[in-house]
Amino acid sequence: MIDFSTIFSIAIRAIKANKMRSILTSLGIIIGVAAVIVMLAIGNGAQVTIQNEMKSMGTNLIMIRSGTSTSGGQRMGHGSQPTMKAGDGNAIEEKIEGISLAAPVLNDAGQIVYGNANWSTSIVGTDNRYFQIKDWSLAYGRYFSQTDITSAGKVAILGTTVVKELFGDVDPLGKTIRVKGIPFTVIGVTTSRGQSGPGMDQDDMIYIPLSTAQKKVTGISFPDMVNMIMLQAKTAQDTYTSQDAIKALLRQRHNLGTNKDDDFVIMNLTQMMEMMETSTKVLTILLGSIASISLLVGGIGIMNIMLVSVTERTREIGIRMAIGAKSWDIRLQFLTEALVLSLIGGLIGVICGLIGVAVISFFSSFKAIVSIFYILLPFSFAGIVGLFFGFYPAYKASLLNPINALRYE
Amino acid sequence: MALIELKDIHKSYPLDGFDLEILKGITLKIEKGEFVAIMGPSGSGKSTLMNILGCLDTPSSGSYMLDGQAVQNLSADELAEIRNQKIGFVFQGFNLLSRTTALENVELPMVYSNTPSKLRQERAQKALTAVGLSERMHHMPNQLSGGQQQRVAIARAIVNEAPIIFADEPTGNLDTKMSVEIMQLFTELNEKMGRTIILVTHEEDIARYAKRIIKIVDGEINSDQRNKK
Known part of the structure; x- marks a missing residue:
């Protein structure tokens, strides 16, 4: 089996060989990761705002107000009596x-x-x-x-x-x-x-x-x-x-x-707050999942380009096989390439996402809040997407017959 | 024991519902240290024989003992391992990796035999020096002449200490002067370093460098004789 640093440098070389194409391919991942980070930060910000509000109102709070009065058939609302x-x-x-x-x-x-x-x-x-x-x-x-x-x-x-x-x-x-x-x-x-x-x-x-x-x-x-x-x-x-x-x-x-x-009304503010917190949590998940879809689309872009790359490099694969590369070596090479491509996209996406969050926080009163977890989550998701969508092209490459691959023009 | 021993090798491909038989029972022994040329017109089956000998393909029937090991029924990955350890290839079209330096091209077989990086470099440098390219180690293939590229390919074929070198029309893309240089290099490898060389060519001039010439016609061995120099 081929060692990691060698396979990594092969991947970097292949990505560098087609700079423009690699950047465009990563763009899907970049946008996806940035979108997930911004969306999670917005949801997280909403949650923290509510939690702070909750704290400022007092924790475990119950309010009791006077009941309603009826005046000439009109009911007057809480506290009126x-x-x-x-x-x-x-x-x-x-x-x-x-x-x-x-x-x-x-x-x-x-x-x-x-x-x-x-x-x-x-x-x-x-x-x-x-x-x-x-x-x-x-x-x-x-x-x-x-x-x-x-x-x-x-x-x-x-x-x-x-x-x-x-x-x-x-x-x-x-x-x-x-x-x-x-x-x-x-x-x-x-x-x-x-x-x-x-x-x-x-x-x-x-x-x-x-x-x-x-x-x-x-x-x-x-x-x-x-x-x-x-x-x-x-x-x-x-x-x-x-x-x-x-x-x-x-x-x-x-x-x-x-x-x-x-003749009184008991209001459980903790309950209200917990409901609000739950709804912002749902909102966060919703925003995050919608943004994740763009990450998935980015993954399809990677698969597309990897398939093109495998076809373009059929001869290279043939040479490597003739010289002694096993199917797993070839698979690992293209998997690594897809992974590196998606992780580079992920890294740029993280940077873009953080800039986006800073811009939102700067231009609106709303505080979008990032946490390490909410950065690592989309980043590792990008890696998983790269591996997932890189697998088929890599598998296809490893199935090539060395004789035909060597003859490929 | 012979280095290569073929017994009644058949190879056929399915074509329009029939089996097209390319090799019709080849039996052949090649000893260690030989320099053999395989000749034949196109369509004679010499390339198919070459692929089977080079463990790039498996025969439909018959047995193939390579260095004491039966290889006719091995899996693709097992064949890859054999190619890596026992065989060096030199192709007509050089088949070097582009955008990869001569040194790194020569290191490639050792990458797949998991040789440590430092040892890889040392041995690749030695191999390149042996083929007279010590000054060109960090050149890319497109910065080298055809003859130099073929020398890099030869360095790649010998670097893993593989006992057998297969050369498939190694001079087909070279002019006469470079062809002579490359063939002299093969002769040197055979005589001084004891490598077994199997050469596939259709040129009489090139085959003359070999010590034994096998002619394939229509999937069968037509003649097999010592080369009288």
Whole structure:
């Protein structure tokens, strides 16, 4: 059997002998590999974006919102009939095994003023558990103190967008702002989280203690009212398994008889996120498979040229056979040539694909993400394609009869 | 024991439903160190005989002992191995690999006998020097004259220390002066290096270099005699 370095140099020589043809043949593989890399990077980017969003929303998240109200036959949508209390959240946190944290949320919106600047933003009345669930740290300053929470302290933590709009370059810590006309002291600023979902700026918010929101800022229709309770389950599994227990507890607390509908809605965000993740995974696979088809077409191009090459080089094959090449030597020679051709195409394809990914990331806000696996996958696929489509021509070459091959003109 | 021993070799090809018999019972012995010319008009079967002798083809019937080994029923790969080890070919059309240097062309038989690269080069250089081409080792075939190309082919035929050299019309593409040089080289290989040479030709002048002339007519040996110089 012929040694590897010799057979490799024979292949390189044969490829070099027909440079233009080799490049054109590889083009199919180049385009295929580049397309697969770009498509996988786009799918991967979408997946990572969703995962990051998931993390920024909090892991293992369940949200409970008030139920629907009916007014004159018109049903008003979730949250239209306020029923939830902060106490419900505390009870869930205390009594339900799978739930580790419950943060009350009372939403409002309003004008905030500092000096001559003013800005309209969302106001969230909550406590420190909110930041814990969202795993959200402060850029500087401090969280709410126990006194802030129990005695409705007029203190606020600002999102970075609000800081930018109201303060510019001024340090906001300790400054007094007016929230819907009421003076608040700025005690902290959150780190920047950026966009969440379509067009929602997570940094365009201010946070005040729940008690302050309930008593001084937002009008509430009954004591301890909140719009929403955010729950964090201990594991992703718990977000599913604890739902029934939460439901039972809330029905009991809200005194709902068996004939009455729930006056709250439980939303499992983990489930939603997992569904979105699955759909992007499917998308990635779909994009990748479509791109792989061009790789297959490239493989057919290689087979075509290899068949031409075998015919053209019939005499060479005859010489090699007369001199002692066995059928396996001939097969190996043409297989190696097909493999080298496809791997060179694969290599150029990887480079083109990476350039494509960089261009996409540069010209759009979308981050396409490449990983080693997503580069090696199409590259090795190109090699397999080369071997597969190179086999038939190589086999054909090895079956030649040396006498006829030597006579071939 | 003879180096080559043919017994009642027949070869026929199917043609329009009939079997066309090309060789009609050839029996022949060639000893080690002989220089034999096989002559015959075209269509006489001398090329078919040559192919069988050179292990490029197998006979339809009969037995062929080459260097003590029966080769008439071997597979294509086994024949390739025999060709590689025992036989060197020199063709009319030189049959060198294009875009491949003289040195690499000569290395080729050793590539298929899996000789290490370094030893391959040493032996190829020695063979090229032996045929007087030490200055042309790195030339491509298209940079060499016909006579030089045939010398490269001869170097390729002797490099694997094969005991037998088959030369099929080796001077057919060469002018008279180069033909004489090539035939002198064969004589030298035969006399000084003891190689057995089997030459196929239709030219009397060329056959005269051999020590024994076998004439094939119509698939049979017509005459087999010592060459009287």
